[in-house]
Amino acid sequence: MKWNWQQPDWPDFRWDRAALAAFEAQFLQQSGILIGSIKHLDDEARSAITIDIMTGEALKTSEIEGELLNRDSVQSSLRRQLGLETDHRRVPPAERGIAEMMIALYRDFSDPLTDDTLFAWHRMVVNGRQDIRAIGRYRDHDDPMQVVSGPLHKPKVHFEAPPSHTMADEMAGFLDWFAATAPDGKMPLAGLARAGLAHLYFVSIHPFEDGNGRIARAIADKALSQTIGQTSLVALSQIIQRYRGAYYDALEAANKGNETTAWLIYFAQIVLDAQTHSLALIDFLIAKTRFYDRFRNRLNERQAKVIARMFHEGLDGFKGGLSAANYMTIADTSRATTTRDLQELVEMGALSQTGMLKSTRYQLRIKAV
Structure with missing residues (x-):
């Protein structure tokens, strides 16, 4: 069986644009509501919401990959990097690294995506790891890069990525595509389509020894933010983690060919659910502020x-x-x-x-x- 990258049309993804039109319109509408909800908050409330959403994303994007982090440590690291008051705790490397990537996404969403950006993100997401040889650079080992499950004597191969010696060319093509499809690029794409394809394209290449899933979700978030012209603050990883099995099933189905309509419809629904979750969280945090205004001294x-x-x-x-x-x-x-x-x-x-x-x-x- 050939994987998507082994087929002659790689990476010329095809999809039914009409099937995504309603999703794209809803994304832009809900983005406006999100922006408006945050815009009318005071600085303290805006910071609280931003930190809470970034904390949730940092925890869940790691949990999707089986890594459980400490919430208080992640939040302390985020607050420190934003120049806010902290509890001065000592933050472990993993929590500090993922928090640094969230801050980089938040501050630099409009910057071009480059090799150096990805290398920096990789150093952040594997911070403290001693079992990875190629840190802050693309993989270069001779063994096939495979996603497998099951017992060692009878593993099931869910996907095999392009060989390591092709990483420079594959990633050059990916970065050129990401730049060209940006809102100000040569062939701009609608936001959900670009974010979904960027995620799929990147994980299909699987350029790093580890951390590819977390970086792919960060790239998708960057694409969404560039579409609306500011940080998206959507709870993407929180929704993906909630339906983690469906996420991996959708990716596995998508890596068999380059017709991507089913994957993009799945991804669009995830983003819209993530926006709804973020809006509910904003309402919750506003209600929390009002609650304490009323009851704190009682x-x-x-x-x-x-x-x-x-x-x-x-x-x-x-x-x-x-x-x-x-x-x-x-x-x-x-x-x-x-x-x-x-x-x-x-x-x-x-x-x-x-x-x-x-x-x-x-x-x-x-x-x-």
Whole structure:
């Protein structure tokens, strides 16, 4: 079987532009809503939202590849690089590296994509790794670059990338294509099509020993940002991680040929879902600010600690709601004090209550704030 890069039409991707038209229009419309939502916030709220979305993206783009990072360390590193107050913690290399790439994407989205850009990103995403030989440069080993699964004695090859000796030529072609398809390039493409193709094109080449998926998603984000003329702040990796199996299935289906309509429709839907998630997160963070404006001075130390933990759980909150047992653990307090604290929070309107007895659960009342 031939892979996409082995076929005579590589890399002349084909797709049905009409099938993407409605998605492209919706992307631009939702981008306008996102930009407007952030534009009317004060600097503190805008920074909080930017850091929260970048933190989520840093964590999830790593989690997609099986790497679990510490949220507080990533966020501390992002705040430090943006010149904001931090908790002065010591940040491990992996967390620092992915945070640096997020900041580079945020600040330099309009810059051309070059070999040096990609080499810098690669050094960031594999920061602290001792098992990679070619760091900050394209792979040059003789062994085939394969994506495999299953037991060692009977592996399943999901994809095999072009040989290492072709990397210079393949990547020169990719970078020329990315420049030519930019909004100000010789043959500009619509935003979703360009971002989706850039992601697929890059991972098909698979130019690095490791980190290709994270860099491919960064390239897609850069393409989206260039389309709208500012950082996109879409939760792309958060949505991909939520449906990780479907993501890998779509990539595997797409690497068999260069007709890419199915892949681009899949990718467009992911981006639109990511925009919806970002809009919901912005609403959540605005509601959080209003919540604290109303209740901050009315919470005791235990209540403040539990409320902060509930907000830390983000949009999804505690699975099934906060229980009295959760409260006792977080606040390190007795059952009697827990009962009194929770009753006060419900009475003041900070929490809502559902269920009875052992099934009683509590949720933040932020929609009504």
